[in-house]
Amino acid sequence: MVQQNIDFIGGGFKLTLPYTFGGWILWIIGLIITGIGVVAAVSDPVGLAVSVIGLIVMAAASPGSMSAGLHKMRKEAIAPEILQAKAEQSGYTMENWFLQQSTLVPTNDPSDWILPAPGPQTWSNNMYAPHGDGTPLPEHPAKVGTPQPATMTSYLIFAGTAAILTLVVGAVITMDEAAEAGIVPALVIAALGLILTLVNFFRAKALRQMLDTPTSLVRSAAVGHPELVGQVRPWAAGTMTVHVDSNQSMSMPNMLGYEWTYEQKQCRTVTDNEGNSREECNWVTIRTDNGGMPFILQDGTGGIKVNLESFKRTNYGQFIKRWDGAFAQTLGKQLMASAVAGLLGGARVKAHRWTLYGLRSGDPVYVLGATKPRPATEVQADPQADGTVGHTTIEVWGNEDAPGMKCTLMRGTELSNVGKSRSGLEMMVPPILLLLGGLSLIGLA
Structure with a gap:
C-alpha cells in the first residue's frame, strides 16, 4: 500500500521543486537574484557573482527526490486528529510582547513518523515483548524496503552551475591586472572546495553505510553491529524533564536524550577604511549542554535496551522548540551577559536564543551500534527480562565502531532519513568542481 503512493527508487534524474509555501518563496527569491546577476554580467562579468548567490539559494530550496512524496504520504497516512493536535502545538507564539519573548515550534518535521506509529495506550506492559501481533512496525524497512535517492535532481543543476560561475568569476578577477588579486581568488576557491569535499565525503559515506547495511529485527538481533529501526520507549529508569539552561519556564517532558544551545546576538560598531561606521551583528554560542538515558527501541518484534549516552554520533534532526527574547531570563543574567560581552569584545547584547534538540518517548529512531551481552x-x-529470549539479554552501545562501520544514532526511521538525503553524486560533484577549478586557476595567476 505504501509503495503505491511514492516511488522509493529515485532513478537517474528527477526534477524537484519546492512543495511548501516558504520553499517557493525562497526559490523565487533565488531566481530573481540569479536574473539580476545575469543582467549585471552584461556590462561586467563579475556580476555573475550575484547569480552565484541566487543559484545557491535555489539549490537550498530544492528538496530531495523523495521529500515531497514523503510529505504528502505523512499527511495522508497520519490520522487528521493527530495532525491537528500537532498543528495546534506548533508555530510561533509571542509569550510576552513587552519583553519580546517568543517561542517557536517547527510546523514541519522531516524526521517525524511518516506512517502511523502505535500510541502509548497500546504499548505492552513488558517493555521487551513484541507489539501487538509481533510484526514489524509499518515504517520498518522490513515493510517498506530501503529507499534509493535519485542520482541527480534540480539541486545538482543549480549547485553545479553555481560552482561553474564561481570559477568564471574567479578567472576574471585573477586575469584582471588592475585588480591585482594575484593568486588569492584561486586559493580561496580551492580551499572552499577542499573543505566542502571533505564534509560531503563523510556525509555521502554515512548515507552509503545506511543504504548498504541490512536492517535487523530486534527479536533476531545478535551480538555484533546490527542496524535497528523502531520506536523510542522508556526503559526501567523512565523519562526525564529537561530544563533548558536550568530555567523552569523552558522545560520539555518525556525526554530520553537532549542537546540545547544558548546564543546571544552580539552587535559591534565597525569602521571601514573610509571612516564609515556600521553595526555588525552575529549570533554567538554562549553555553551548550547535552545528555541522555537508556531507552527501549521497539520495532514491533520486540524491545531492546539502547544506551544513548554512549553514542558519540547523534543526530536529533529538526529542533524541538526555540525560545527567543530581547533580554535574559533574569535581571542578574541580563546584567552579567551585557558585562561579559562588553568586556571581552566591546559588544552589545541585543537578543537571546535558546534552542532544544532531542529524542522523546514515542519518536522514531535509527540506530547502528554494537550489541553486547x-x-x-x-x-x-x-523482572521483565527473560533470560531465554535473546534480545532481552543484550544491549546496544555506541562507543565501539567496527571496521568500515561507525556507530550512529539518528532521530527518524531509515525511510525519513534517507528520504530527505541527496545522492552521493550530488554531494560530491559541486565541491569537486570548485576544488579542481581552483587548482587550475592557480596556473592563471
Whole structure:
C-alpha cells in the first residue's frame, strides 16, 4: 500500500521543486537574484557573482527526490486528529510582547513518523515483548524496503552551475591586472572546495553505510553491529524533564536524550577604511549542554535496551522548540551577559536564543551500534527480562565502531532519513568542481 503512493527508487534524474509555501518563496527569491546577476554580467562579468548567490539559494530550496512524496504520504497516512493536535502545538507564539519573548515550534518535521506509529495506550506492559501481533512496525524497512535517492535532481543543476560561475568569476578577477588579486581568488576557491569535499565525503559515506547495511529485527538481533529501526520507549529508569539552561519556564517532558544551545546576538560598531561606521551583528554560542538515558527501541518484534549516552554520533534532526527574547531570563543574567560581552569584545547584547534538540518517548529512531551481552546481575534483577529470549539479554552501545562501520544514532526511521538525503553524486560533484577549478586557476595567476 505504501509503495503505491511514492516511488522509493529515485532513478537517474528527477526534477524537484519546492512543495511548501516558504520553499517557493525562497526559490523565487533565488531566481530573481540569479536574473539580476545575469543582467549585471552584461556590462561586467563579475556580476555573475550575484547569480552565484541566487543559484545557491535555489539549490537550498530544492528538496530531495523523495521529500515531497514523503510529505504528502505523512499527511495522508497520519490520522487528521493527530495532525491537528500537532498543528495546534506548533508555530510561533509571542509569550510576552513587552519583553519580546517568543517561542517557536517547527510546523514541519522531516524526521517525524511518516506512517502511523502505535500510541502509548497500546504499548505492552513488558517493555521487551513484541507489539501487538509481533510484526514489524509499518515504517520498518522490513515493510517498506530501503529507499534509493535519485542520482541527480534540480539541486545538482543549480549547485553545479553555481560552482561553474564561481570559477568564471574567479578567472576574471585573477586575469584582471588592475585588480591585482594575484593568486588569492584561486586559493580561496580551492580551499572552499577542499573543505566542502571533505564534509560531503563523510556525509555521502554515512548515507552509503545506511543504504548498504541490512536492517535487523530486534527479536533476531545478535551480538555484533546490527542496524535497528523502531520506536523510542522508556526503559526501567523512565523519562526525564529537561530544563533548558536550568530555567523552569523552558522545560520539555518525556525526554530520553537532549542537546540545547544558548546564543546571544552580539552587535559591534565597525569602521571601514573610509571612516564609515556600521553595526555588525552575529549570533554567538554562549553555553551548550547535552545528555541522555537508556531507552527501549521497539520495532514491533520486540524491545531492546539502547544506551544513548554512549553514542558519540547523534543526530536529533529538526529542533524541538526555540525560545527567543530581547533580554535574559533574569535581571542578574541580563546584567552579567551585557558585562561579559562588553568586556571581552566591546559588544552589545541585543537578543537571546535558546534552542532544544532531542529524542522523546514515542519518536522514531535509527540506530547502528554494537550489541553486547548485558551483565548477568542486571538481567537477573530485571523482572521483565527473560533470560531465554535473546534480545532481552543484550544491549546496544555506541562507543565501539567496527571496521568500515561507525556507530550512529539518528532521530527518524531509515525511510525519513534517507528520504530527505541527496545522492552521493550530488554531494560530491559541486565541491569537486570548485576544488579542481581552483587548482587550475592557480596556473592563471
